[in-house]
Every structure is written in structure tokens, then in C-alpha cells.
Amino acid sequence: MAGTERHYVSTTNACKLCKPIGACLAFRGIEGAVPFLHGSQGCATYMRRYIISHFREPMDIASSALSEKHAVFGGGPNLKQGLKNVITKYGAGIIGIATTCLTETIGDDVPGIIREFCQEEKDLFSNDTGPLLVNASTPSYSGTHMEGFHEAVKAMVGQVATRNGAAEDVNLLPGFVSPADIRYLKEILEDFKVSGTVLPDISETLDGQALLDYEKIPSGGTPISGIKTMGSARATIEFGRTLMGEHTAGELLSTRHGVFLSQVGVPIGIRESDEFFSAMETISDKKIHQKHEQERGRLIDAYVDAHKYIFGKRAIVFGEEDLVVGLTSLLSEIGVIPVLCASGGKSGHFGECVKAVTKGITDAPIVRDGADFFDIASEAKSLKPDLLVGHSKGYSLSRKLNIPLIRVGFPIHDRIGAQRILHVGYRGAQSLLDRIVNAVIERKQDVSPVGYTYV
Amino acid sequence: MSDKRIMNAPAIALDDFVEGVVDVYPAKAAKKRRKHIVVRDPAEKQRIEANERTIPGIISQRGCCYAGCKGVVIGPIGDMVHIVHGPVGCSYYSWLSRRNLFRPRADGQNYMQYCFTTDMEEKDIIFGGEKKLKAAIQEAYDIFKPKAISVLATCPVGLIGDDINSVSKEMSEKLGIQIIPFSCEGYKGVSQSAGHHIANNNLFKFVIGQDDIEQKEHTINILGEYNTGGDTWEIERVLNRCGINVLSVFTGDGSYSEMRQSHMADVNLLMCHRSVNYIADMMETKFGIPWIKVNFIGIKSMAKSLKKIARFYDDPKLTERVEKVIEEEVAKAEEGIARYIPRLKGKTVILFVGGSRAHHYQGLFRDLGMVPIVAGYEFAHRDDYEGREVLPDIKVIADNRNIEDLTVERDPERYNPRKDDETLKRLKEEEVIDTYHGMWEDMGRGTMAIDDVSHKELGMLIKKLKPDMVCSGIKDKYVIEKFGVPSKQLHNYDYSGPFAGFRGAVNFAKDLDMLIHNPVWKLTTPPWKKKPVLKADLTVST
Numbered sequence: 002m003a004g005t006e007r008h009y010v011s012t013t014n015a016c017k018l019c020k021p022i023g024a025c026l027a028f029r030g031i032e033g034a035v036p037f038l039h040g041s042q043g044c045a046t047y048m049r050r051y052i053i054s055h056f057r058e059p060m061d062i063a064s065s066a067l068s069e070k071h072a073v074f075g076g077g078p079n080l081k082q083g084l085k086n087v088i089t090k091y092g093a094g095i096i097g098i099a100t101t102c103l104t105e106t107i108g109d110d111v112p113g114i115i116r117e118f119c120q121e122e123k124d125l126f127s128n129d130t131g132p133l134l135v136n137a138s139t140p141s142y143s144g145t146h147m148e149g150f151h152e153a154v155k156a157m158v159g160q161v162a163t164r165n166g167a168a169e170d171v172n173l174l175p176g177f178v179s180p181a182d183i184r185y186l187k188e189i190l191e192d193f194k195v196s197g198t199v200l201p202d203i204s205e206t207l208d209g210q211a212l213l214d215y216e217k218i219p220s221g222g223t224p225i226s227g228i229k230t231m232g233s234a235r236a237t238i239e240f241g242r243t244l245m246g247e248h249t250a251g252e253l254l255s256t257r258h259g260v261f262l263s264q265v266g267v268p269i270g271i272r273e274s275d276e277f278f279s280a281m282e283t284i285s286d287k288k289i290h291q292k293h294e295q296e297r298g299r300l301i302d303a304y305v306d307a308h309k310y311i312f313g314k315r316a317i318v319f320g321e322e323d324l325v326v327g328l329t330s331l332l333s334e335i336g337v338i339p340v341l342c343a344s345g346g347k348s349g350h351f352g353e354c355v356k357a358v359t360k361g362i363t364d365a366p367i368v369r370d371g372a373d374f375f376d377i378a379s380e381a382k383s384l385k386p387d388l389l390v391g392h393s394k395g396y397s398l399s400r401k402l403n404i405p406l407i408r409v410g411f412p413i414h415d416r417i418g419a420q421r422i423l424h425v426g427y428r429g430a431q432s433l434l435d436r437i438v439n440a441v442i443e444r445k446q447d448v449s450p451v452g453y454t455y456v
Numbered sequence: 457m458s459d460k461r462i463m464n465a466p467a468i469a470l471d472d473f474v475e476g477v478v479d480v481y482p483a484k485a486a487k488k489r490r491k492h493i494v495v496r497d498p499a500e501k502q503r504i505e506a507n508e509r510t511i512p513g514i515i516s517q518r519g520c521c522y523a524g525c526k527g528v529v530i531g532p533i534g535d536m537v538h539i540v541h542g543p544v545g546c547s548y549y550s551w552l553s554r555r556n557l558f559r560p561r562a563d564g565q566n567y568m569q570y571c572f573t574t575d576m577e578e579k580d581i582i583f584g585g586e587k588k589l590k591a592a593i594q595e596a597y598d599i600f601k602p603k604a605i606s607v608l609a610t611c612p613v614g615l616i617g618d619d620i621n622s623v624s625k626e627m628s629e630k631l632g633i634q635i636i637p638f639s640c641e642g643y644k645g646v647s648q649s650a651g652h653h654i655a656n657n658n659l660f661k662f663v664i665g666q667d668d669i670e671q672k673e674h675t676i677n678i679l680g681e682y683n684t685g686g687d688t689w690e691i692e693r694v695l696n697r698c699g700i701n702v703l704s705v706f707t708g709d710g711s712y713s714e715m716r717q718s719h720m721a722d723v724n725l726l727m728c729h730r731s732v733n734y735i736a737d738m739m740e741t742k743f744g745i746p747w748i749k750v751n752f753i754g755i756k757s758m759a760k761s762l763k764k765i766a767r768f769y770d771d772p773k774l775t776e777r778v779e780k781v782i783e784e785e786v787a788k789a790e791e792g793i794a795r796y797i798p799r800l801k802g803k804t805v806i807l808f809v810g811g812s813r814a815h816h817y818q819g820l821f822r823d824l825g826m827v828p829i830v831a832g833y834e835f836a837h838r839d840d841y842e843g844r845e846v847l848p849d850i851k852v853i854a855d856n857r858n859i860e861d862l863t864v865e866r867d868p869e870r871y872n873p874r875k876d877d878e879t880l881k882r883l884k885e886e887e888v889i890d891t892y893h894g895m896w897e898d899m900g901r902g903t904m905a906i907d908d909v910s911h912k913e914l915g916m917l918i919k920k921l922k923p924d925m926v927c928s929g930i931k932d933k934y935v936i937e938k939f940g941v942p943s944k945q946l947h948n949y950d951y952s953g954p955f956a957g958f959r960g961a962v963n964f965a966k967d968l969d970m971l972i973h974n975p976v977w978k979l980t981t982p983p984w985k986k987k988p989v990l991k992a993d994l995t996v997s998t
């Protein structure tokens with residue numbers, strides 16, 4: 002491990018969350034869905050409170066609430082009872098069932114229990130609109146919240162998508178981006194005049210309106226009808242460089258249904274966004290809308306304007322692997338030197354992806370996968386960073402180093418508006434650029450003995 | 457002694473309503489569920505069911521055993537390293553999320569900002585995690601040199617048979633510091649309550665009574681106070697003014713070193729009955745320390761609690777000082793809340809929180825002229841509602857059978873009754889010590905108590921009762937606000953506080969005013985629509 006004296010066995014101040022929370026987040030982006038955790042009551046409660054503190058929105062997760070007895074004899078009966086209650090009492094159109102370390106350790110056969118349940122409770126499934134049950138295996142001890150997120154998306158595609166439908170659609174698998182990002186991506190699809198299935202779509206479900214009435218299941222989300230026809234789409238665009246070559250939802254659609262797969266990095270910054278827009282042009286067989294071209298032009302203009310404030314500044318970037326890769330790409334484009342890229346994830350592809358987006362533009366930064374904040378802080382000692390880019394858990398380090406933290410990604414629980422942060426596309430790059438540059442200017446102004454009002 | 461200001465609830469046909477609430481459950485469950493809802497009639501001896509397993513699939517706000525042990529009781533102890541043995545999530549979710557503030561003592565040890573875990577991976581589940589746990593303990597010791605370490609087990613630990621007791625013992629001998637194992641796997645018990653009990657047991661076994669110091673005059677412990685938003689410090693400020701010294705707090709701003717000395721106190725002041733009553737009982741048996749149930753939330757409750765303490769000491773000088781402090785502090789606090797009262801008066805409140813706050817805050821609302829109409833706990837037991845007099849009637853349910861009840865005996869050397877037998881008997885009769893009548897005594901006729909409220913019930917309550925505000929936690933705050941009803945979090949105080957004590961009451965009044973009179977509530981409907989933007993109910997009821 003480059004840069005540190007010692008690699009620790011334990012994790013101190015983790016830079017990742019557990020697998021089932023990712024699955025719950027993904028399931029929340031399906032229309033009419035209730036995420037359901039097969040495990041002890043606390044998993045649902047803890048994950049809800051965490052997701053809620055970021056989005057400041059209701060987030061319901063049902064639980065099979067296993068007790069010690071069930072941990073010994075199996076959680077099947079509780080799972081069935083829980084599913085029945087969610088179907089009859091919440092009117093779920095689809096239930097996304099994710100496992101936990103408890104039920105994976107005791108080895109509950111969830112697909113088998115679900116099959117039995119459907120047999121035993123035929124009445125609940127007697128019509129076509131009967132609820133769908135989708136299950137994802139998400140043992141908390143294997144992978145991070147991102148693996149859980151992708152697992153749930155893959156489960157949706159694997160268990161729901163068919164080839165029945167019109168071959169006009171485009172599937173967009175954006176990964177874990179913000180509700181604002183999703184809204185913008187949908188706008189882009191519209192501008193290319195393609196109908197698209199964005200899976201998952203948390204743009205409304207996790208950034209809802211004040212309604213004066215509470216919806217037990219929030220409106221919005223990817224329509225199930227859309228997911229059902231994903232196998233007939235003309236192409237799938239899947240975000241995430243670390244996913245390339247892996248068994249992903251996009252890969253599944255390609256191998257099982259022959260849907261053309263275009264994988265691009267999470268489109269953060271100009272080059273990664275160019276890739277995405279080019280892929281859209283190819284797939285839609287249409288030119289980019291003038292609006293986006295203009296946004297790109299303004300972005301270039303802004304990069305030029307900004308250079309004097311940030312060129313040569315040193316940044317530490319942390320968070321989910323694919324998000325960090327995208328942010329690193331953006332930072333290197335605007336002249337900031339990414340000195341350390343860190344993630345709690347361990348996909349095995351992080352280093353090469355960071356290298357790919359920095360190649361020819363800046364020296365390859367130190368890359369730490371499987372890292373925690375203790376590692377990041379140790380590395381930071383010798384790196385003399387000027388800024389941090391990542392989520393709220395970096396605040397302690399930012400305070401210690403007395404450098405700004407530009408908050409992106411998840412979780413953000415010490416600022417308002419996490420759900421409205423735009424990361425992707427030209428518009429996202431514009432917003433990130435402004436925030437990064439202004440944070441640097443603000444710090445410079447704060448510590449200046451003169452107090453310039455003109456910078 | 458019940459509060460004279462307790463109003464009977466406004467004329468709501470709660471009985472009909474209760475039937476409506478249970479209608480949302482499957483028939484069998486509804487019958488059971490009905491017993492968790494009581495419309496108060498103080499003339500009757502009423503029973504409420506509590507501490508039973510939540511029905512799978514019915515969304516409630518409950519946590520797990522680990523949450524009660526690590527998240528609530530052990531986590532706030534700031535001068536210990538807490539290592540969570542398990543996959544990464546459990547440690548992450550309890551990482552500073554309860555806002556327990558801690559002030560480092562002279563030794564400078566402070567680990568509040570840290571979140572330590574063994575971060576178990578697949579190979580640890582298959583081959584066992586003991587080796588990793590040992591390594592984690594060693595690393596924590598090497599880096600931080602803490603005076604003590606706790607090891608907290610999450611679900612898989614018990615299932616794969618990792619023996620955290622023997623690992624802790626071995627490492628404790630090797631390193632020469634105390635390492636305390638807590639077998640608080642999430643699936644134990646029915647809620648966080650099981651975790652409180654496990655935490656209490658081991659604090660009692662390993663920490664309390666380990667360090668004999670000189671017994672000082674007028675020295676107390678505060679039990680079940682977690683220093684959310686600085687509550688403990690406001691309570692301490694007032695106690696100190698009265699000439700009462702706080703020896704240790706379980707566990708807000710909690711110090712391991714101070715807890716080791718806690719058996720030298722005169723008396724235990726018990727705030728949250730649910731989470732720490734076990735320690736109060738055990739300390740009384742072993743060391744002869746009685747406990748006083750206090751409620752430091754609200755001006756009148758605080759004053760009343762201070763008077764109780766003075767009655768316990770029965771020392772004219774102290775009593776005089778306490779009276780003087782009360783007079784000054786009450787006057788100041790009343791002046792502080794005066795401007796808010798006209799703006800808050802008569803507003804109705806629903807409270808669903810914790811194992812004590814749904815009771816404690818009722819007095820504070822009355823101080824502000826507000827009317828609590830429904831209250832419920834998430835994870836309380838019957839005695840928290842009905843009072844400790846029902847303890848002999850409570851049957852241990854199967855789910856809780858494996859939570860150990862320690863057998864405690866008098867300490868042969870250190871048992872030291874704080875008063876003579878006759879005085880103790882009198883104090884008990886006068887309900888100064890060892891008495892708690894539960895939430896019941898503060899709930900007037902027609903008000904309602906609901907145990908472990910579900911989302912569904914909460915929604916129905918809001919629609920039918922149209923409260924002016926609902927006090928709850930983060931998990932339902934935004935649900936409540938979607939209904940257009942302001943919600944105040946009483947778990948983490950919406951990142952505000954302190955709310956305890958005299959100054960806290962003023963902070964609370966200010967916060968409520970801000971919340972209820974926020975201009976936004978009048979802007980929700982746009983001029984072109986009388987109805988809300990979207991009113992579709994997507995769910996299909998069957």
C-alpha cells in the first residue's frame with residue numbers, strides 16, 4: 002500500500018456503507034415499490050434513518066423482524082408473514098427483498114421461500130397486477146453499498162425484464178446518482194427524442210413535494226411496465242467504469258436479450274460527458290440538441306475563467322469508486338491535481354479507471370481502494386491537500402486540515418439540499434466547477450489579512 | 457402526585473377511533489394490537505401491552521438489540537474505544553448519529569469522533585472472526601492506548617459462534633486494560649430494550665464499583681441521561697448551583713473512569729427509566745444506593761425533581777439553597793418562555809418517542825400551555841406506562857428469555873445504606889425514592905397511549921386528530937411533514953438543544969415557535985389551486 006507505514010486489519014471511520022442499504026436505495030427508485038429487508042428489525046431502522054438524513058424525505062423499509070428463535074430455526078415464516086402484510090396493508094406493486102448478514106449467515110433460501118409463498122398465497126397473485134416480488138442477495142459482509150445497489154438493479158432486470166415490447170426504448174442504468182441528476186438525465190433523453198427506461202429513478206421518490214397528504218408509497222420511480230420491456234430496447238447505456246467487464250444489469254440485458262450495451266464512465270466533467278453524449282448520438286441516431294452544445298460551450302468558457310483560482314491546487318477525492326473516478330476526471334480537467342483517490346470499495350478496477358481518466362492530463366494520483374478515513378488522514382499528512390471532495394464523513398478531516406470540503410455524493414447530513422446536487426453532464430460539471438472554485442476563493446478570502454472584495 | 461394542569465383531552469371519540477386503527481391489521485394481529493392502545497381513564501386501573509415483537513411487514517420505528525446497547529447506552533461513553541464486531545454497516549449507522557456530546561476530561565481521552573469496526577468479510581463469516589477481532593483490539597490499543605475497550609457483537613457474531621468473551625478476556629490479560637464484551641446481536645429481544653439490559657448488566661459487572669474514592673458530600677449519579685444537544689450540561693449546571701455534585705452520568709458525556717467510582721454516590725437520579733433502571737436496582741441491592749425518579753424536562757418538572765432531591769437529603773442548608781435556585785431559575789425561565797406562550801397556547805401535540813421522553817416532555821408542553829393528546833413509546837415495557845407497581849405481573853416473553861437477569865447480592869464490604877431503615881421506609885412511602893408511576897400519571901381522561909406506533913396508525917391519527925404538531929424521530933419526521941403538520945424530532949432535537957432544565961425549556965419554546973409559525977405552512981397551496989398539487993393515493997387497499 003503506497004504511502005502508509007502499516008495496513009490495518011480493522012476499519013476506523015469507514016468510507017463505505019453496507020450492501021443492503023444500496024439495494025434499498027435502488028428499490029426505492031421503482032414505481033410502487035416497498036423495499037423489504039429480510040433480517041432483524043434494526044437493519045431497516047438504521048438504514049432508513051441514514052437514507053432519511055441525506056434526502057430529508059420519508060423512506061420506508063419493511064422488515065421481517067427476525068428474533069433469536071428465527072435466527073436458529075430459519076426466517077421463512079416471518080418473511081412470508083411480512084410479505085403478506087406489505088402486499089395487503091401497503092398495496093405494494095412490487096416488493097424488493099434484500100437479505101442481510103443475519104439471513105445470509107443462517108442460509109435462508111429466499112428465492113425458495115418466495116416460491117413457496119406464491120404457491121401458498123395464490124389469491125394475492127390472482128390477477129396480472131398482482132405484486133411482483135424481486136429478491137437480491139446482499140450479505141453485508143461482502144462488498145459495499147454500491148455492490149448492493151448494482152445487485153438490486155441486476156435483480157430487477159434479471160427477474161422482471163422481458164423481450165416483449167417495442168424496440169424503441171433506450172435503457173439507462175445511471176447507478177447511484179442524485180435525484181437532480183436523474184431529472185437532468187431524463188431531460189437529456191427527451192432532448193434526443195428517445196423514450197427511455199431509467200433504472201432506478203429516485204428523482205421523485207426521494208425528492209418529493211410537500212403534498213398535504215402522505216403517500217404510503219411515494220409517486221414516481223421507474224414504471225414496472227418499462228422494466229418489463231427492457232429486453233426489447235435498442236440499447237442500454239450503463240454508467241460506471243469499474244463495472245466494465247463485470248456481470249452487470251447491462252451485461253445481463255445484452256447476453257440474455259441481445260440488447261446492445263454501451264458502457265461509459267459516470268459522466269462527470271467534460272470528457273466523460275462527451276462520451277455519454279456521443280453514445281446518445283449513436284444510439285438515438287440524432288445530433289445533440291443545441292441546448293446541450295451551448296451548455297458545453299459555456300462550461301469550456303467557465304473552465305477558462307476559473308483556471309487562475311484553482312490551477313495546481315491539490316485535492317483528495319473520496320467516496321464510491323465510480324463517483325471518485327468521475328470527479329477525478331473533472332478535477333484533472335480543471336487543472337486541480339488529484340493527489341489521492343480513495344474509496345471503501347474494492348472492485349479491483351479502481352486504480353486502472355483512475356489512471357484512464359487522468360492519463361495525459363496529470364500525474365496518476367495515489368489510489369487507495371478498501372480505504373477508511375484513518376488511511377485517508379494518514380496519507381493526507383504528506384500530501385498537502387488544498388481541498389477535499391467527497392461526502393460529509395470527510396468533515397472531521399477537513400476541519401483538522403483546515404481546508405474546504407466540497408460535498409458531493411452520499412451521505413451528506415451536514416448540509417441541506419443533498420438531493421439537489423447535480424453531478425453529471427455539462428450542467429453538473431458547471432455546478433461542481435462553480436462550487437469548487439468558490440470554495441477555494443472563499444477560503445483564500447477568509448484567511449487573507451487584507452480582505453479583498455475583488456478577486 | 458399528579459400534575460394539576462393535566463387536561464382531559466378535547467372531545468374526540470377516541471374509542472371509535474381505536475377500533476378504526478386496528479382495522480388496518482390482519483384479523484389475528486388486530487386483536488393483539490388492540491391491547492397496545494389505551495384510551496385513558498385515570499379512575500380505572502388500566503393495562504397496556506408493550507415490549508412485544510413488532511409484526512413483520514408492519515413498518516415501525518423500532519431498532520434492534522445492538523442499537524439499544526451500542527447506539528444508546530455504550531456509545532456515549534467518550535473515553536473508551538468501542539469496537540463493533542461485524543460487517544461494516546452497524547458501526548457506520550451508529551457513528552455519532554445520536555448526537556451525544558462529550559467533553560474530554562483531564563486525561564484528554566476522547567474517541568467520540570471515531571467509528572471502529574472489524575468490518576467482517578465473507579472469509580471471516582466462513583472461518584470465524586476471532587482472529588480479526590484480536591487484531592482489531594491490538595491495533596486500537598497500539599494506536600490510541602485507551603484505558604478500556606468495549607467489544608459489541610452484531611448479528612453474525614453469535615451465529616458463527618465467535619466467542620467474544622474469551623477473546624476479550626485474553627486480550628484484556630495481554631494488554632492490561634479492561635476489555636468488555638457485549639453480546640448484543642441485533643436479533644435478540646424484541647427491540648433496543650434488550651440491548652439496554654445487556655449494556656446495563658455488563659456496565660454493572662465490569663465497570664461500576666471498581667474504583668473506591670473518598671465519599672464526598674451531596675454527590676449523586678445521573679442515570680439514563682444521554683446529553684443530547686448538551687442536556688446533561690444544563691442539568692449539571694443547575695445541580696451544581698444547588699451544591700449537588702455529579703459524580704458520574706450514565707452515559708451522556710459519560711466517562712468510564714467516573715463510572716468506576718459511581719458506587720460512592722449518595723443517590724442515583726433516574727431519568728430514562730427504561731434504559732437504565734436495571735443499574736439503579738442493582739446498585740441499590742449491592743451498595744445500598746437508593747434511586748430517585750426525576751424528570752428534568754420542563755420548568756415545573758425540573759423544580760419538582762430538585763425538591764425531591766432536597767427532601768432526600770433533608771439538610772436544611774441544602775434545602776434552602778435548592779429553594780433559592782429554583783426561585784431564581786424558574787423566574788428567569790418563565791420570563792424566557794413568556795413571549796412564546798401566547799403563540800403556542802392550546803396547540804395540541806402527539807408524542808411518539810423513546811422509552812421516557814414521551815412521558816417527560818408532557819410537562820414541558822404544559823409549561824407552554826400546549827396540550828398533549830396522544831403519547832406512546834417505541835420500545836418501553838408496561839412499567840414505563842403503568843408504573844413499577846405492575847412489575848410483579850409482567851411475564852417474561854419467549855423473545856426476552858435469553859436476556860440475562862443478574863443475581864445481585866450485597867457487597868460484603870461496600871454495602872452501605874445511605875439512610876437508616878426507618879428513613880428509607882418513610883422516603884419510599886412518601887414516594888421520594890424507588891418509585892415510578894409511569895406515563896399514566898401524566899395522562900388525563902380521554903387522552904390516548906399507543907405502544908410501538910406503526911406508520912399506518914400515525915397517518916390515521918394525524919388525519920383524525922389534526923394535531924398542531926407531532927414529536928417523533930427522524931424516521932417519521934418527514935412522513936408527518938408531508939401531511940403539512942410540523943414535526944419536532946425528540947431523539948436528536950433536530951440538531952438543536954439543550955432542551956432539558958430551565959434554559960432548555962426556553963430553547964424548546966423558541967424552537968417550537970419557529971416550527972409552528974414558519975410562514976411556509978401558509979404557502980403550501982398555490983393560489984391557482986385550492987387542492988394540493990397532487991392528491992393521488994396510489995395504494996390499492998384490499
